[in-house]
Amino acid sequence: MPLRSYPNIVLGHGGGGKLSAELVEHLFLPAFRNEQLEDLGDAAVFTMSGQRLAISTDSFVVRPLFFPGGNIGELAINGTVNDISMSGAKPLYLTVGFIIEEGLPLSALGQIVDSMATAAATAGVAIISGDTKVVDKGHGDGVFINTSGVGVVPDGYSIGPNQAKPGDVVIVSGTIGDHGMAIMSVREGLEFEAPIVSDTAALNGLISQMLDVCPHIHVLRDPTRGGVASSLNEIAQSSQVGIVLNENKIxxxxxxxxxxxxxxxxxxxxxxxxxxxxxxxxxxxxxxxxVMRNHELGRETAVIGQVVSAHPGMLVARTGIGGTRVISMQIGEQLPRIC
Structure with missing residues (x-):
């Protein structure tokens, strides 16, 4: 297995970059290969009893547990709601698993659970099942959370990372990097004139309005680990197209x-x-x-690039001085443990 010659797992394997991609491609995908898994989207879409469904699972290990703008609990709910929504599905139900470290204050756990309940109500989903495990002190970093979700995909939608086509336009719903730098500012004790706050939010309402006016959206993606660059690299490779960004527009x-x-x-x-x-x-x-700019979560929406037929599988950017540069996927992650 060509996993960058690492005999053991390193933090970079969970960073959303090349190491993560290789782990999936050379270890998990060969072992679990099936039609639904092949797409490697945010959620798997399948048909059951004539109904198209989307299902997704995610685990959250963010450090610290509480950060400007949120905490690990609402992050877990919003993250899974968003993963389901990126297929065009309407999220309905979630399950939640807690791995709790011995010694975590009950008040902290209560605050996390309350924020999860609020986030679920805001997103319009129900938490219908769960599990709790407790591990020895020193083996859990407070609490880890796993969430899984399921939603219904309306007929007529064909959204996925392999659907981008030359001539398409690339849009982002607002400022980038807010969550990662909110985490880092806390870790490093950085203070700025204007505080950096995480952008954690459920995007299903925004997506619903977007699909109302454009049911032919080709790709939706929430750029979490690895940011915008990693997400667009994955889309370019999956669709075998080139993507050109205008850096001044981001x-x-x-x-x-x-x-x-x-x-x-x-x-x-x-x-x-x-x-x-x-x-x-x-x-x-x-x-x-x-439509996006009229929604509270899309006020700063911008067109940042286009899909081209040249250089398939590659992401390039036009710089502020008129040149171009290739943006490759990073090996690991600039910021580990951010989600």
Missing amino acids: PVNPAVKAACELLGMDPIFVANEGKLLAIVPENEADQVVA
């Missing part, structure tokens, strides 16, 4: 930009938890953008 919060410059990071690789990428036909882009 919205970045000034405080996030300053933090990235201070830490030597590129916001295009930093995780988001309340933003989406949409790849839509060019002739329908204006109405999609208009």
Whole structure:
């Protein structure tokens, strides 16, 4: 297995970059291969009794448990709701599993659970099953949370990472890098004139309005681990198209930009938890953008690039000085343990 010559798992294997991709391609996919798994989307879409369903699962190990703008609990709910929604599905039900470290204050766990209940109600989903395990002190980092979800996919939608087509437009729903830099600012004790707050949010309401005006959206993706760059690289490879970004059009919060410059990071690789990428036909882009900007979670929506037939499988960017650069997927992750 060509896993970058690592004999053991390293943090980079969970970072959403090349190491994660190799782990999936060379270990998990060969072992579990089936038609639904092949697409490697945010959620698997399948048909049961004539009804198209979407199912997704995710685990959350963020450190610290509480951060500006949220905590691990609402992050878990929003993240799974978003994964289901990226297939065009309406999320309905979630399950939740807790792995709790001995010694975690009950008050902290109560706060996390309350925020999960609020997030689920806001997203319009129900938590219908769960599990709890407790591990020895020193073996759990407070609490880890696993969530799984299921939703219904309306007829007529064909959304997936392999559906991008030359001529399509690439849209982002707002400023990038907010979540990752909110986590890092807490870890590093950084303070800025304007606080950096996580963007964690459930995007199913925004997506529903987008699909109302454009049921032919080709790709939806929430750029979490690895950020916008990793998500677009995966889409380019899956669809075998090229993607060209205009760097000057990518919205970045000034405080996030300053933090990235201070830490030597590129916001295009930093995780988001309340933003989406949409790849839509060019002739329908204006109405999609208009609807997104009228929604509270899409006020700063921007068109940031286009899909081309040249350089299939590659992501490139037009720089501010008129040049171009290839944006490759990173080996690991700039910021481990951010979701």
